[in-house]
Amino acid sequence: MNAYQYILNINSPMKPLESVVLSIVTEYLTKKTFFSINDIVEYVNNRVRLNPDINRNKIEIIIKSLIKKRVIIPGTRLMKNNIAENPTRNEIFNYIKSKPSNINEIMRTLKIGSNQALWHLSCLEKFCFVRSAKLNNHRIFFPFDSNPKFDKLHYYLNKELVRTIINFMKEENKVFKITEIADGLKKNHSTIKKYLDILINLKLIRIEKLNGRNGFKFDLERYSKVINSVRGE
Numbered sequence: 008m009n010a011y012q013y014i015l016n017i018n019s020p021m022k023p024l025e026s027v028v029l030s031i032v033t034e035y036l037t038k039k040t041f042f043s044i045n046d047i048v049e050y051v052n053n054r055v056r057l058n059p060d061i062n063r064n065k066i067e068i069i070i071k072s073l074i075k076k077r078v079i080i081p082g083t084r085l086m087k088n089n090i091a092e093n094p095t096r097n098e099i100f101n102y103i104k105s106k107p108s109n110i111n112e113i114m115r116t117l118k119i120g121s122n123q124a125l126w127h128l129s130c131l132e133k134f135c136f137v138r139s140a141k142l143n144n145h146r147i148f149f150p151f152d153s154n155p156k157f158d159k160l161h162y163y164l165n166k167e168l169v170r171t172i173i174n175f176m177k178e179e180n181k182v183f184k185i186t187e188i189a190d191g192l193k194k195n196h197s198t199i200k201k202y203l204d205i206l207i208n209l210k211l212i213r214i215e216k217l218n219g220r221n222g223f224k225f226d227l228e229r230y231s232k233v234i235n236s237v238r239g240e
Contacts, residue, residue: 024061028069031055032079044070077135090134095119096127103137106165107149107158157237163205164237168194172202173211173225182215182222209233 031051039046048070052063073079090096098117102108108116114124128148131137135151140158147162149155163169175191176183189199203223206212211233215224 024065025069025073027055027058027061028066029073029078032070032073044074077133080133090130090136093127095123096130099124099127100131100136103131103148104150107147107153107162109145109147113148154237159209160233160237163209166202168198169202169206172199172206173230176212176223176225177227180225180227182217182224184217184220184222188223 028051031054032047035047035050044067048063048067051066051070055061055066070079090100095117099113102113102117106112110121110124110128113119113128114121117124128137128139132139132148137148138151138155139146139148140155141147142159142162147158149158149161153161164173171192172188175188185196185199185203188194188203189196192199203212207214207223210226211230212223212225214221216222
């Protein structure tokens with residue numbers, strides 16, 4: 008799904024007069040780089056003088072409504088329905104939909120520079136395609152319509168190593184020593200410890216005693232409930 012199709016899914020259908028005004032705004036922005044509310048109201052008003060169903064007051068109300076819905080934003084020629092015209096921006100949007108990420112992950116995966124990534128992310132956030140939240144001092148980007156309640160779960164359960172650890176522990180319903188997991192996955196002990204701590208914080212792993220020492224047990228029942236909640240089931 009591209010960004011334009013996404014708009015159609017999350018926005019309610021426009022009223023006829025809104026469509027009329029928006030089409031004129033679109034025309035205006037092909038000629039002007041930036042606009043103020045007064046400029047655009049005046050332009051639209053001049054174009055619809057012969058339409059008995061609309062007047063300057065209605066135009067202003069509609070323009071403000073479109074701004075409130077983030078369909079248009081004063082000070083820029085960008086509009087919600089032309090966000091998809093930029094292939095890189097659309098690629099970033101689709102990547103975030105599939106995998107909530109921080110800017111470094113986006114830059115590395117899509118092979119783009121920081122200035123380019125920041126510009127496109129700023130556009131996507133302004134027009135409510137994505138939103139951001141701080142997790143462990145990192146700014147993470149999520150689809151705008153995802154539930155903030157599940158941000159941590161969305162982010163960490165989409166990490167490859169987290170999924171690898173979960174799959175490894177699901178294979179045997181037992182209490183693991185940390186060295187078993189690290190050796191089994193051929194990963195550094197401290198790296199495994201870092202992600203086990205995250206899974207403990209998410210209450211997907213619980214600590215149980217194993218030969219007098221702390222062991223780690225994957226909570227499959229809790230995991231199933233969490234996944235169903237995230238999916239809205």
